[in-house]
Amino acid sequence: MPRIRTVKPDFWKSESIAVLPFRARLFFIGLWTYVDDNGVGLDNFKLIAAELFGLEEDPREARNNVREDLARLHAAGRIVRYTVNGKRYLAVVNWNEHQKIDRPGKARYPGPEDPGAQHLSSENAGQADEPETAFATPSREPRETLAPGIGKKEQGKEEQGELLPPPPPPVRTPAPGADDDPNWCKFWDAYPLKVSKKEARTRYAAAVQKGAKPEDIIAGAESYRDRVRREGIPRDKTKHPDGWLSGERWNDEMDMGDAQPRNAAAHDLQGRGSSELARRAPIPRSPADQRVADNQDLYQRYRKLEEAQHG
Numbered sequence: 001m002p003r004i005r006t007v008k009p010d011f012w013k014s015e016s017i018a019v020l021p022f023r024a025r026l027f028f029i030g031l032w033t034y035v036d037d038n039g040v041g042l043d044n045f046k047l048i049a050a051e052l053f054g055l056e057e058d059p060r061e062a063r064n065n066v067r068e069d070l071a072r073l074h075a076a077g078r079i080v081r082y083t084v085n086g087k088r089y090l091a092v093v094n095w096n097e098h099q100k101i102d103r104p105g106k107a108r109y110p111g112p113e114d115p116g117a118q119h120l121s122s123e124n125a126g127q128a129d130e131p132e133t134a135f136a137t138p139s140r141e142p143r144e145t146l147a148p149g150i151g152k153k154e155q156g157k158e159e160q161g162e163l164l165p166p167p168p169p170p171v172r173t174p175a176p177g178a179d180d181d182p183n184w185c186k187f188w189d190a191y192p193l194k195v196s197k198k199e200a201r202t203r204y205a206a207a208v209q210k211g212a213k214p215e216d217i218i219a220g221a222e223s224y225r226d227r228v229r230r231e232g233i234p235r236d237k238t239k240h241p242d243g244w245l246s247g248e249r250w251n252d253e254m255d256m257g258d259a260q261p262r263n264a265a266a267h268d269l270q271g272r273g274s275s276e277l278a279r280r281a282p283i284p285r286s287p288a289d290q291r292v293a294d295n296q297d298l299y300q301r302y303r304k305l306e307e308a309q310h311g
Contacts, residue, residue, distance in 0.1 A: 037104035039095030043088035177205035183214035203245035220250025
């Protein structure tokens with residue numbers, strides 16, 4: 001199983017390490033967790049790939065990368081590769097300089113100084129590490145009898161040589177602000193001022209990566225466009241899209257959109273109240289109309305008085 005190891009700061013400053021490709025340097029560190037407390041392990045690139053890179057989506061590519069990096073480390077003198085009784089091993093050179101093991105466990109494998117060890121050259125070591133291809137040759141003949149639990153359906157497929165269909169390709173999600181990003185295209189179509197597109201694209205991508213919802217940004221741009229038209233805001237007073245995005249002005253537009261219905265309702269209520277008060281208030285009369293009304297009132301009084309006297 002992998003072991004806990006430490007990486008000294010001097011590792012990154014070593015000129016002999018710096019000449020290695022970046023991937024090979026990281027693989028060298030990973031190899032420390034693979035070997036035992038004496039810096040020795042089995043020289044099998046498939047086992048190493050399975051232990052260090054078991055989560056890779058393409059196991060074949062991972063195994064070929066390990067095979068190449070083992071060859072690089074061997075050629076650079078960072079590891080030695082050898083055989084003992086026909087079995088291959090590898091050992092980290094200057095192991096004690098890389099790791100300080102307080103209580104090393106018992107050696108599991110013979111070291112490179114073993115009397116029966118036969119060291120391999122870079123050419124000899126690479127001959128056994130042939131890269132894997134997409135159509136590898138089977139390592140053994142297929143069994144005539146199936147293992148318990150395999151049904152007739154699977155047996156028929158094996159006999160006919162049927163292959164499972166390849167998995168569907170992964171769905172590619174466009175990057176925020178890319179030309180194939182539909183949300184970015186909707187925003188740019190809606191925004192009222194088409195300037196500084198490159199800067200706006202960068203600001204839009206940064207806003208989405210920070211957690212802003214594209215639909216909120218689009219709605220804010222549409223609201224700002226409508227307000228520019230409604231209020232007749234001139235071009236030189238219209239905000240540039242990159243500044244509008246960096247200032248998160250879509251939030252301002254949403255706040256204004258919430259306030260407009262409330263203001264409209266208050267204005268409507270105020271208008272209704274004014275109309276009601278106007279309906280109930282007495283209509284002011286001109287002086288002439290007032291005199292006519294007074295005379296009519298006086299006439300009615302005299303008439304009622306005469307009717308009372310002659311009645």
